[in-house]
Amino acid sequence: MSKSFDAIIIGGGHNGLVTASYLAKAGLKPLVVEAGDQLGGCAVTREFAPGFRSSAVAHLLHALHPRVVADLGLEGQGLRGLCKPVGTGLLLPEGRRIDITHDAAATAASIGAVSKADAEAYPRVMARLGKLATALGTFLTRTPPNPAIAQNDFQTKLALGMFALQLRMLGKKDMLELTRILTMNVADLANDHFESDAIKGLLSFEATLGVYLGPRSPNTVFNLLYRLSSFGKHGMGGLYQPLGGMGAVAEALAKAARAAGADIRLQAPVERILIEKEQAVGVVLQGGEEIRAPIVASSADPQRTLLKLVPPGELDTEFLKRIRHLRMNGCVAKLHLALDGLPTGVTQSDGRLVIAPSINYVERAFDCAKYGRVADHPALEVTFPSLADPGLAPAGKHVASILFQYAPYKLRETPPAVVREQVLDRTLATLEQAMPGLAAKVTAAEVLTPHDLENRFGLSGGQWHQGEVTLDQMFFLRPAAQFQQYRMPIPGLWLCGAGAHPGGNVSGAAGANAAREIIKARKNGR
Amino acid sequence: MTHVQHLKPFLRKTPFFEPIDRLMHGNGWIRWMGYYSPAFFDSEQSEYFATRHGASVYDVSPLIKYAIRGKDAARFANYLVTRDLTKVKPMQAAYTAWCDDDGKMIEEGTIFRLGENDFILNAALHQLHWLDESAYGFDVEIEEISDQLAGLSLQGPTSREILQQMGVQGIEKLPHFGIMETTVDGHWLRIDRAGFTGDLGYELWVKPQDGIWLWETLFRIGDPYKIAPMGSQALDWLRIEAGFILVDADYTGSHHALRPTSRVSPFEAGIGWCVGLKKDAYFVGKRALRAEKEKGLSRHILIGIEVEGRKPAPGSFLYADRAGKQEIGITTSAMWSPGLKKNIAFAKVPPSFVKPGTQMWIEIWYPKEHKIERSMVKCWAANRMFYDPPRKKA
């Protein structure tokens, strides 16, 4: 390589691209090396059957942080125009359904048909949860402090102070409510506020999506608040269907990165991080090519980065144990269906359909995962991206993009290959009841199990967030205590992906925070 | 000292139990790592002098031994311990520490390099869990082989002649910390030239079934060389004179510390020379140890002190001033040395007091006529290796 770089970013996932953009804007020369043949990582659009395309992993945009959008000028890259807001339709037994949309009156009427009380309670409870989530969300774009308060710099102390103030400003009642519910399970919370199985089921689904937890597991309210934090001012304010699929977001990010001066290489899998004299000094690609730079920032997950890419003998024993023990048991499978036409019951305005009709339904699905099996009756999130963007399928045909919860990575007896069949069969069986005639319209199907996600996207355990988002793996404990500020123990090595604070979803927050710390360290000559 | 009376049903016997039991005059059995171990035979004085003037035999079989083998064994061992093992050739041993992430000492002990990728680590505490965890990513096999070797430590000025008379070919050429393997009377024998007494001495390892043969041969041939069995009480004196620290006496292993602050680094334990900060490879705790060294973060250092008078001073407080206003440290091990005729101790003191000759004050409480009396006397920082005869390495 004749060209020299200031920083190498491992992984061209959305966070890697965000980090590269910020570094380039700060005057550094970054190089992104991506293993795959496409940018975006888990935020990509791929053809899964001839003529049929879909978001390959993440499919609904909600978390992209407004700060990132503004800083990187993503609106200028056409981002807003790329997105269509979507509502949520709950598919209930016997063909009933509830539609939750931006139209408050219609939503109330729809819930009211099932429960008058819940129709009244829903906007109130969600607004309150949203308020609490927004207070917590302040920290999404902040570097987690050192728990030893004295060890923080002025900025971090100020941020902590502001955070405390903000919690205080919630008022006594809300602050107490936040402390009460933060570690709680979502089933109890749902029972506190609602009476219908349908709304409780929806809450159970939202609170367990992407974590290896059932509605009765502690910490699920935290996961719910984490998700809700992006539905307010710390995210996009709601759920959006990206036109052209999630890959369009990655493309906008890639454009921004290139425009800022970042170099990007595809099909450049890093075999190991080059460490000399206990400093990270570059990477070695598969095939042996060496690329050097004084900063190596990895957006691959912490286990991949620290256990696979860092050669043995460079990190301390207990630190490695912490990383090995990160909870990374992915349990969401992704399905793509090529459809001859729209199934009955699906309307042109449908965005997101959820099948999670009660707490127990979701809990039983989780029970299977708990014992290392694929859920017999899965909770599903179904979208038809071709409704918003007909270009994703041949004329007159459609695409379904489906999240299947739970298909655990850690299996007891089922071989991973059988998981694929089970996921498909059980999805079709479940959908057939909600949308009769759907199965007959399926002309091609693709299933990505957590094992597939691991193999194709380098995502250890197929875990949604590159490490479960639970209180013990968050904030100043992410990915491990004392290493929460993106800087890894090996000088020169940084984490900039979802495995670092504040965690996953297509948000760009981790990438932006990491870049800020890298730039700060460079300025201070450290 | 742990009395063994109530432990008898549980304690295991080393291959040397029977001959030791026959020679033991008092109730000298104590427990060591689940084995019967002799604390004394008749008097610690006589055993001490036997070591310094003749030769003594101490049963080291209860030591915990780990075999480390496999493709990455050399790299792994060098990552595990603080010493630079690239400088330790096959058939050499090295004294070293091993640390946790924070550079706090888990333990110290001897590592034996038998081949390029073949090591034995001797430890006083169980370490298998730590070794297994540390071995993540390395192609190594770690096996506890404690029961596969029986060992006697033969220490003292006549030890070499005894081995020569026994027929160990080439023992005179074995360097300090060298290892050799040989056969005597058809019995396999591994010998390393190390020990815990600071004297000329060897450790002899045999297969457990050859234990009795080794014991009887040593005592038959060693008789004219003033050979004597020894217990741990005399050994404690010898090791203090020699400056060797002892886990649970002079420091607490980091995995056994109740508070994080009671862990110590090798620098603080006074074995900073074992820390290979310059070695090419990373080792567990290196970043923390380098920071400690570079930023001067050591809180205290274990040094030797010589104390005025003859009253042994274990667990005594040290002061900068005679009035006892400024407390600076505490002694761990202490003794009146019968051989050196000196009152010596190990003491933890701040780094500014370690220079040999630095004067401090020490408060010693001692019993006198049914009363407890206090004396405040001078003491001086000294080289902890109080006893270091040329023959140790010659």
Ligand SMILES: Cc1cc2nc3c(=O)[nH]c(=O)nc-3n(C[C@H](O)[C@H](O)[C@H](O)COP(=O)(O)OP(=O)(O)OC[C@H]3O[C@@H](n4cnc5c(N)ncnc54)[C@H](O)[C@@H]3O)c2cc1C
């Ligand atoms: C099934 C599923 C559904 C999801 N649905 C949604 C959703 O609807 N909405 C949402 O917001 N979030 C969703 N998420 C979460 C979201 O996809 C991730 O949190 C997010 O994409 C993580 O982005 P990242 O850039 O941090 O990491 P990644 O996207 O994982 O990027 C890491 C990149 O590093 C590359 N890489 C790895 N190893 C190497 C190597 N050795 N050399 C070079 N490159 C390497 C990978 O190829 C990849 O491109 C979902 C996750 C899953 C698993």
